Amino acid sequence: MILTTDIRDAATIVIAIFGGVFFLVGTIGILRLPDFYSRTHAATKCDTIGAGSLLLALAVFNGLEASTWKILALVALVLLNGPTIGHALARAAHRTGLDPWHAEEG
């Protein structure tokens, strides 16, 4: 019984650190990238995968209980959230005439 708890905790830590690294990359991307469209790349991809895997880690930690289904519903919500928000905002920016940033020539 102790062994299975150890395996569960180890899996939680590994998945959570995987998610945390992507969260950090997403934050650095939001702060560093030059324009809105490139920031949306960081936000949709890194944040979706970061939040998804962190919540998955918590679901693994929680084990087989009723509240695990709530956490899995949260995972589904986050996975739906990322690309949809990215598309809606990028479309709003495009239609209101925001030009993408270009690297300078030479």
Added chain:
Amino acid sequence: MEAFFWGVGIFLLVNAFACIWRATAGPTVVDRILAVNIVGTKTLVVLTLLALVFGRSMLLDVALVYGLLNFVITITASRFLETGRLRGDWS
């Protein structure tokens, strides 16, 4: 495990505050909306962490509603920005 969860929570809050800087700095409105949505996603994860650490499954319901509201608010804001109205067809 509890110490690890506290660590993750504090790490997420630091990230969230870094994103709030982007929300205040802009420069465009869409940047701000995007940053607020990301802060919302991080808050959602923090709420789930708190629910597990304190053993209160009620906080999970709060997180669920928070996530749904976050999603709907961002979609509504982007739609309002694009069309200038909230009802009727999108285009």
Added chain:
Amino acid sequence: MKTAQAATVLFAFWLVLTGSFAPFEVAIGVALSLLLGTWSARMLWPEDAPVLSARQLFRLLVYIPRLLASIVMAAIQVAEVVLDPRMPIDPIVVSHRAVFARDLSRVTYANSITMTPGTLTVDVEGDTFYIHCLAERFATDIATGDLERRVSRVFEE
């Protein structure tokens, strides 16, 4: 039909929220999901839900894990770009024409573009997709029509 589908999804969500099978709560859940299902089928979705054959459903279930794997690849690629001190990006917007018969495949295609490394769907007008690429090299996978064929294999056969 639409009402039944909506009510089923709502009832599943109710079970997730309450987490109990006590007869009283299940009864309230059934009543509420029927009520809300009727309302949402009338007010929210004027069209019918897209019909999927069993074959297409199976292909969709195979497609979703591939999509998840490609999000991970995309995130790793964004990480490479962001953590590089020189930040090797030169964003361009390309337009790509892809003809699909159903709206469902158009949505899936736009989402798959967002999920592949370095690309993001900005706008869709009819059959034309405007795609923002972090650098020109990421556009090749879309220009060859590889992704397009994969999506149409899922929904259009």
